Each structure stands twice: as structure tokens, then as C-alpha cells.
Amino acid sequence: MPDLSIKVDKLDNELSVAVIKLKGFLDTNTSSEFEHAIKKLLFDGVVRIVVDLEEVDYISSAGWGIFVSEIKDIREKDGDLKLVRMIPDVFEIFRLLEFDDIFEIYDNVEEAIKKFK
DSSP states (O other), X not given: OOOEEEEEEEOOSTTOEEEEEEEEEEXXXXXXXXXXXXXXXXXXXXXXXXXXXXXXXXXXXXXXHHHHHHHHHHHHTTOEEEEEOOOXXXXXXXHHTTGGGTOEEESSHHHHHHTTO
């Protein structure tokens, strides 16, 4: 069973941005770990979040569901969640689900952070 590793970096700048770097599979078995990471950031007052998907090989409907369910809370707190560096297979599903109407995607972390300004 593939795993998911999650690394969270809170950037010490005026924007209070956090970068979540995921690696592996985001599915039914691992989505609760991702949800917990986002909820902890929100609890800590961090509402500007970049999710780096460069090393994510697969996202199931349960994984995509976490993004959709958390974006409302984040935006209600005047924050946002931006996605970066999706591999082509993940991006294809993202587009099929028409999530490009909901989420902004960027080529790299730095570009996404600049858009918070």
C-alpha cells in the first residue's frame, strides 16, 4: 500500500505562508493525514497555503475531496490554497474535474507565493 509523506514549512515572512510538500499517493488511506496538516495550519492561524504536488503520483476522489472541503474554510478566513508543480497525470484529472475553476495552479512555489501579495 503506497504511503504519503507530508512536509510542512511555515515561511517566516510578512505573508505568513505555509508550504505543504506531498510525496506519494493521496487516497482514501492517506487523505486524513493531509486533512490534519491543513487543519493544524488553520488552527495556528496560517491561511495562505501552497501545496507542492511535484512528487504526488496519484490523487483519488477522497484526496481531491480534502482540497474542496478545506478551501471554503480557508477562504472564509481571507486566505487561499494554491497548487504547484502537478505532474501531467494528476493535472489531467484536475482538469477533467474542472477544478481549475476553483483552484489556482502555478509552475513553482515562488510564483504561487507572489500571488498572495
